[in-house]
Amino acid sequence: MKSYYKIIYICILTSCIFSCKKYLDVTPDNVGTIDYAFRNRNEAENYLFSCYSTLQQLVYPQFDPGFTTSGEVIFPNTLTDNQGIDPTGFNLIRGTQNSANPGLDYWDGYNGGQALFTALRRCNTMLENIDKPVDLTADEKKRWIAEVKFLKAYYHFYLFRLYGPIPITDVNLPINSSEEAVKVKRAPVDSVVNYMVRLLDQATPDLPKVILNQAKELGRITQPIALSVKAQILATAASPLFNGNPDYSSIKNKDGQALFNSTYDGTKWDKAATATLAAINSAEANGNALHKFIPTSAIGKLSDSLTTVLDLQTAITEKWELNTEIVWALNPTFKNQPNCTPRLTAKAAANPSFPGTFAVPISEQELFYTKNGVPINEDNTFDYNNRYDLRTGDYASRFYIGNGYTTVKAHFDREPRFYADLGFDGGIWFGNGMVNQETLYYVQGRGSSSLAGPTDNIRINVTSCWPKKLVNYQTVQDDGNTVVDFRLPLIRLAGLYLLYAETLNEQGKPANEVTPWLDKVRTRAGLPGVVDAWSKYSRNPTKYTSQDGMRQIIHQETRIELAFECEPGWDLRRWKELQSVLSKPMQGWNVYEKDPINFYRPTTIVTPVFNVRGYLWPIHDYALLVNNNLVQNLGW
Template identity: 75%
Template sequence: MKSYYKYLFMAVFAISCVSCKKYLDVTPDNVGTIDYAFRNRNEAENYLFTCYATIQQLTYVQNNPGFTTSGEIIFPNNLTDFQGIDPTGFNLIRGTQNAANPGLNYWDGYNGGQATWKAIRRCNTMLENIDKPIDLGADEKKRWIAEVKFLKAYYHFVLFRLYGPIPIVDVNLPINSSTDEVRVKRAPVDSVVNYMVRLLDQAAVDLPPVILNPTKELGRITQPIALAVKAQILATAASPLFNGNPDYISVKNKDGKALFPAAYDATKWDKAAAACLTAITNAEANGAALHKFIATASVNGLNDSLKTVLDLQTTITEKWELNTETIWALNPVFPDQSYCMPRLTSKAAANPSFQGTFAVPIQEQELFYTHNGVPINEDKTWDYVNRYDTRTGDDANRFYIGNGYTTVKAHFDREPRFYADIAFDGGTWFGNGQVNQNSQYYVQARGSGALAGPTDRVRLNITGYWPKKLVNYLTVYDDGYTIADYRLPVIRLAGMYLLYAEALNEQGKSTAEVLPWIDKVRARAGLKGVAESWTTYSKDPSKYTTQAGLRQIIHQESRIELAFECTPGWDLRRWKELPLALSKPLQGWNIYESSATNYYRPATMVIPIFNVRNYLWPILSDDLVVNNNLVQNLNW
C-alpha cells in the first residue's frame, strides 16, 4: 500500500510540474494499478481489450474525417436537436476548422476526436508488462504482443493521416521524466512510415491467419488485416500528399530538420505494389473472395438486375462471419442506419424515429457511371445535357424506379452500384419487410405532403438522396422499427484490388497488368471491362491507354466502389484531389416542392471551404505553447 501511494504521489507531482503532458500522453497514469492489471492472464486480457477500445470508436462515422469531409454527405446545420449526432465533423467543410479549438481533435481527444495518444500509451503499457502474468502461455503471449503492436501501428497511422509528421512514441517515458524529455518533437514522414511498417512486419508473423472462434474473437486482428494496413500505409506514403509535395518543403522542426521529403520517390510505389500483392495473396489464401448475395429463406426468384444490386448492397451489410470479402470490420455494430434511410410508408412518415438526415449531394450521385460503365459526361449514348428533365418510370425499369412515378432522367440507365448505393425520389427499395421483387417500395421524397417526414421539416433529408448502401435491406421502419445490425467494413478485398491497380499504374505497368484487377470489381458490379466499355461507349475511347487517363479511371472507380465507407475521403486527401471534389457548391433538389418540375431544380446546400492548409489538421495552439519543440502544420 505504501508503494501505491508513493507512485500516486509521483504521478500527481509529475503532472503538476510538467503541464505539457496534457497534449500528448507519454507517461502512464494509474501507476499503482498496473501490477494489479497484470497479476494474471484474465486481468491482462481485460487490459488487452482496453487497447482495442479506441479503435472501436471509429464506428461512429460522424467522427471520421474520411466520411465527413469527403463531399459525399451533407448534414443539416440548422437542427435544434441533433438526435445523437455531433455535427462538428460535418461542419468542417463549411470552414469551421481552427487551431484554437480544432474539430475532430484526435491529438488531444476533444471535439469528436478520439484520445489516440492515450491509446498508444495503453499499448506501450501492455507491452512493458506482458511478462508479468505467470499463467499466460507462450503462444498466447506472442499473439497478444502481435495484436498490440498492430494496434500501436494503426493508432500512429490514424494520427499520421490527419497530421502528417508526428512524434514516434515507441515506449512510455518514466514517471519522473524531465520537462525536456516530455517535450517530444515531430518525426519526419519517412521515419514515421518506416516505424509503422516495422511494427506491422513484426506483428504479422505471430497473428492468426483467420479467426477460428467468431463468437468469442471476431474483431481481433489477423494476419490479413495487418498486411492490408501495411499496404494502405505504403500507398499513402507514395501518394502526392506525402511524396515530394512542394507545398510542404518549408515545414521543418525548430532544429531545422525537414519533416516532409523534398523530392518525389518513385520506388515508394514499388513498395506499395509489393505490399498490396502480398496482402491480396494472403487474404485469398485464407478464404477471401468477392461477396455474392446470400438470400434468406423468404427471398427467392430474384431477377438478375435485382440480384446484382443485392450482391453489391450486402457486400457492406452482410454478417462479417458470412462475408468472404470483409478483410477487416469494426466490431461494434454500425449505429447510424437511422440517419441513412428514407420514410417509405405512411406510418413511417408519422414516426420520426429515423432521422434520414445523412444527405448525399447531386455531385456524388453523378459520380456513378451509366449502365455502360463509363462516366455520365463521357457516355456518347447517354443524354447528359438533358439529364435534369423528367421521365416517368415504366415496366422496363420497374426493378429500379417506381412504375408510373415521375422522376429525373438522370436516374435512368445507370450502373447497378448507383441503385445499390443511393436512394432517390422514385427509386425502388427492396426490403423494409417487403422482399417480393414485384411489389417493392419506392421513395416518395417530394414536398411536405409526400412521405418525406414529420412536420418539423428541418429534419428532412436536405438533398433528396440517401446513402442506401449503409442500410441493411432487412431493417424495417414503419410505425415501429427493427434494425438488422451489421459491422461497417474498414478494408474489403475489392478495395485492395483497386489499390493494387493504382500502385501498378503509378509504377508505369502496362494496361494488360493493371486492368484485370479493376475488371474483377467491375464484373461483380455487372459492368464490362474498362477496355471494352471505354472503346465502345466513351467519347474518349483511348483514355485508359495512358497513365494519366487510367489514373482518373482508377480514382473514380475507387470512389464509386467504396462510396460512403470512409475510404474515399482519405483517398482524395492523399491524391491531393479534395479541392477538385469540393470546388463547386454541394447541391440537392428543391425538396419542399411537390411537383416534379419544381422539385428537380438544383439548389445549393453548402459552399465548401477548402485550401492547402485543410489537407492536414492543426495542432491545438495551446499545445504549441506548452511544448515549444512542436511546430504547427502549414498555414495554421
C-alpha cells in the same frame, strides 16, 4: 510541466473510458497499480482489450474525417435536434476548422476525436508489463504482443493521415523525465512510415491467419488485416500528399530538420505494390472472395438486375461471419441506419426516431457510371445535357424506378451500384419488409408532405437522396423499428483489388496489367471491362491507354466502389484531389416542392470552404504552448 505529464501517465493506468463492458471495448476498472493490472492472465487480457477500446470508438462515421469531409454526405446545420449526431465533423466543410479549438481533434481527444496519443501510451504500458502474468502461455504472449504492435501502428497511421509528421510514441517516458525530455518533436514523414511498417512486419508472423473462434474473438487482428494496413500505409506514403509535395517544403522542426521530403520517389510505389499483392494473396489464401448475395427463405424469384443490386448492397451489410469479402471491420455494429433511410411508409413518416438526415449531394450521385460503365459526361449514348429533363418509370425499368413515377432522366440507364447505393426520388427500395420484386417500395422524396421527404426542420434530408448502401435491406422502419445490424467494413477485398490496380498504374505498368484488377470489381458490379467499356461507349475511347487517363479511371472506380465507407475521403486527401471536389457548391433538389418540374432544380445547400491548408489538421494551440518543440502545420 513535469507534474502535468505525470498526471497524464497516471490517468492511463486508472481511467475507465467507457462503462460498457463489451468484448474489445473495455478498460480495466479501478486499476490502482500496474502490478494489479498484470497480476494474472485474466487481468492482463482486460488490459489488452483496453488497448483495443480506442479502436472500437472509431466506428462512428460522424467522427471519421474520411466520411464527414469527403463531399459524399451533407448533414443539415439548421436542426433544432440533431437526433444524437454530433455535427462537428460535418461542419468542417463549412470552414469551421481552427487551431484554437480543432474539430475532431485526435491529437488531444477533443470535439469528437479520440486521444490517440493516450491510446499509444496505453499500448506501451501493455508491452512493458507483458512478462508479469505468470499464467500467460508463451503462444498467447507472442500473439498479444503482435496485436498491440499492430494497434500502435494503426493509431500512428490514423494520426499520420490527419497530421502528417507526428511524434513517434515508441516507449513511455519515465515519470521522473526532465522537462525537456517530455517536449517531444515531430518526426519526418519517412521516419514515421518506416516505424509503422517495422511494427507491422514484427507483428504479422505472430498473428493468426484466421479467427477460428468467431463467437469470442471476431474483431481481433489477423495476418491479412496487418498486411492490408501495411499496404494502405505504403500507398499513402507514395501518394502526392506525402511524396514530393512542394506545398510542405517549408515545414521544419525548430532545429531545422525538414519534416517532408519534397523530392518525388517512385520506388515508394514499388513498395506499395509489393505490399498490396501480399495482402491480396494472404486474404484470398485465408478464405476471402468477392461477396455474392445470400437470399433468405422469404425471398422468391429475383431478376438479374435486383440480384446484382443485392450482391453489391450486402457486400456491406451482410454479417461479417458470412461475408467473405470483409477483410477487417470493427467490433461494434453500425449505429446510423435511421440516418440513412427515407420514410417509406405513412407510419414511419410520423415517427420522430427516423431522422433520415444523411443527405447525398448531386455531385456524388453524378459520380456513378452509366449502365455502360463509363462516366455520364463521357458516354456517347447518354443524354448528358438533358439529364434533368423529366421521364416516367415504366415496366422495363420497374426494378430500378417506380413504375409510373415521374423522376429525371439522370436516374435511368445507370450502373447497378447507383441503384444499390442511393435512395433517390422514384428509386426502388428492396426491403423494409417488402421482398416481392413486383410489390416493392419506391422512394417518394418530393415535398414537405411526402412519405419519404422532409416533414419539418428537425428531420430533413436536404438533398432528397439517401446513402441506401448503409442500410440492411432486412431493417424495417414503420410504426416500429426493427434494425438488423451489420459491421461497417474497414477493408474489403474489392478495395485491395483497386488499390493494387492503382499501385501498378503508378509504377507505369501497361494497361493490360492494370485492367484485370479493375475488371474483377466491375464484373461483380455488372459492368463490362475497362477496355470494352471505353472502346465502345466513351467519347474518349483511348483514355485507358495513358497513365493519367488510367489514373482518372482508377480514382473514379475507387470512389464509386467504396462510396460512404469512410475510405474515399482519405483517398481524396492522399491524392490531393479533395480541394477540387470541395471547390464547387454542394447541391440537392428543391426538396420542399412537390411538383417534379419545380422539385428537380439543383439548389445549393453548402458552399464548401477548403484550401491547401485543409489537407492536414491543425495541432491545438495549447499543445504548441505546453510543448514549444512542436511546429504547426501549413497555414494554421
